Amino acid sequence: MSTEEKTMIILGENIAPGQSKTLNFSFAKLFTSTKVEIPVIVERSLIPGPTVLLTAGIHGDEINGVEIVRQVIAKKINKPKIGTTISIPILNIFGFLNQDRVFPDGRDLNRVFPGTKTGSLASRVAYYFTKEILPHADYCLDFHTGGAQRFNAAQIRIAPKNKQLLSLATVFNAPFTVYSSNTSKSYRNTCEQLKIPCLLFEGGKSLESNKHIVKEGVDGVMRVLNHLEMLQTTLSKPTEKKPPVIIDKSTWIRAQKSGLLHIKIDCNKLVKKGEFLATITDPYGTMRFKVLAPNEGYIINVNQASIVNQGDAIFHISKHIV
Structure with a gap:
C-alpha cells in the first residue's frame, strides 16, 4: 500500500498513520459573525485496522453522552492499538450552547439526516457530516439520553433482525439491548443505508451527568474496542458481567390522570x-x-418529573424479552 493510500483525508486535512489531530468542523457562524467550530479528534495507529466513530451531543441538552466521549478521550481510550478512532463529543454545538435539544432553527438534527447542502442549518450540518466524516467509519457508537425528565436505563438500541448489530450490542454489554426500528431521517437510519454498523446508546436524562450511566458507556466503548x-x-x-437483557417488545405506561407524580420503584427493576x-x-x-404495572x-x-399531564x-416497560 502506498503512503497516499494509507493517508486519511478528513475535512481536507491529511492524517497519516500514527498521527493525532484535532480538526475543526467549521461550517457556520453565529449572528455575531463568530465562527462555530466543532472539534473532531482523530487518533491513528501505525498499524492498519478499522475506524470507529464516536459521536455525542446530537441533541444539545444530552450531557451524559458528551461526558462519555470526553472520558474516552481524557483516559486515552481513543488512542488505538490498531486502526483509527474519530471522536466528536458535541455534534450539535448550537444546542449545547443554549442547553437545548434542537438547533436555533428549531430542527432536530436527528430527524434531518442525511441532510441537504442548501437546507436548514441542522440539515446542512447533517449533510457535511454525512459527506465528510461518516464515510470513513467502519463502526459508529452514538450516545444519547432520555428526553426532558425521562430517565433511561443504560441500553443499546438496534434495529430488529440484524445479527451483526445484536452481536456488537452483546459485546458492548449495556444492561439492556432494545430492538427499536430505525426512524426515518435519523443518523442511525443513514448509517444503515450506508451499511455502517451503528449502536445507539441511551442512558440517563437531559441536562444531567450521571456517573453510573457514564461508566456503562465508557466500559461499553472499551469492550467494543477490545x-x-x-x-x-x-x-x-x-x-x-452477565449478558444484556434483550428486549424485543416494549410499551409506554401513560398517566391516566393529571397531577403530582410520586414514583415508588427504581429504573432497571423487573416488576x-x-x-x-x-x-x-x-x-x-x-x-x-x-399506577400499576x-x-x-x-x-x-x-x-422523574414532579408534575404530569x-x-x-x-x-417504559418491556413486554417480551428474548
Missing part, C-alpha cells in the same frame, strides 16, 4: 403484573390514583 483488537494493552479491561409503580395526586389532598417486565425508563409517558 473486541476489535484496538484497545491498548496498557488499559485495564472492564470487568465481566410483576399489577405491581405498584407510582401514585398521581392532586394538589388538594382529594385525589390519589395508583400492566404486565411483568423490566422498567427501562422512568419519568394526562397522557404523559411515565414508564
Whole structure:
C-alpha cells in the first residue's frame, strides 16, 4: 500500500498513520459573525485496522453522552492499538450552547439526516457530516439520553433482525439491548443505508451527568474496542458481567390522570403484573390514583418529573424479552 493510500483525508486535512489531530468542523457562524467550530479528534495507529466513530451531543441538552466521549478521550481510550478512532463529543454545538435539544432553527438534527447542502442549518450540518466524516467509519457508537425528565436505563438500541448489530450490542454489554426500528431521517437510519454498523446508546436524562450511566458507556466503548483488537494493552479491561437483557417488545405506561407524580420503584427493576409503580395526586389532598404495572417486565425508563399531564409517558416497560 502506498503512503497516499494509507493517508486519511478528513475535512481536507491529511492524517497519516500514527498521527493525532484535532480538526475543526467549521461550517457556520453565529449572528455575531463568530465562527462555530466543532472539534473532531482523530487518533491513528501505525498499524492498519478499522475506524470507529464516536459521536455525542446530537441533541444539545444530552450531557451524559458528551461526558462519555470526553472520558474516552481524557483516559486515552481513543488512542488505538490498531486502526483509527474519530471522536466528536458535541455534534450539535448550537444546542449545547443554549442547553437545548434542537438547533436555533428549531430542527432536530436527528430527524434531518442525511441532510441537504442548501437546507436548514441542522440539515446542512447533517449533510457535511454525512459527506465528510461518516464515510470513513467502519463502526459508529452514538450516545444519547432520555428526553426532558425521562430517565433511561443504560441500553443499546438496534434495529430488529440484524445479527451483526445484536452481536456488537452483546459485546458492548449495556444492561439492556432494545430492538427499536430505525426512524426515518435519523443518523442511525443513514448509517444503515450506508451499511455502517451503528449502536445507539441511551442512558440517563437531559441536562444531567450521571456517573453510573457514564461508566456503562465508557466500559461499553472499551469492550467494543477490545473486541476489535484496538484497545491498548496498557488499559485495564472492564470487568465481566452477565449478558444484556434483550428486549424485543416494549410499551409506554401513560398517566391516566393529571397531577403530582410520586414514583415508588427504581429504573432497571423487573416488576410483576399489577405491581405498584407510582401514585398521581392532586394538589388538594382529594385525589390519589395508583399506577400499576400492566404486565411483568423490566422498567427501562422512568419519568422523574414532579408534575404530569394526562397522557404523559411515565414508564417504559418491556413486554417480551428474548
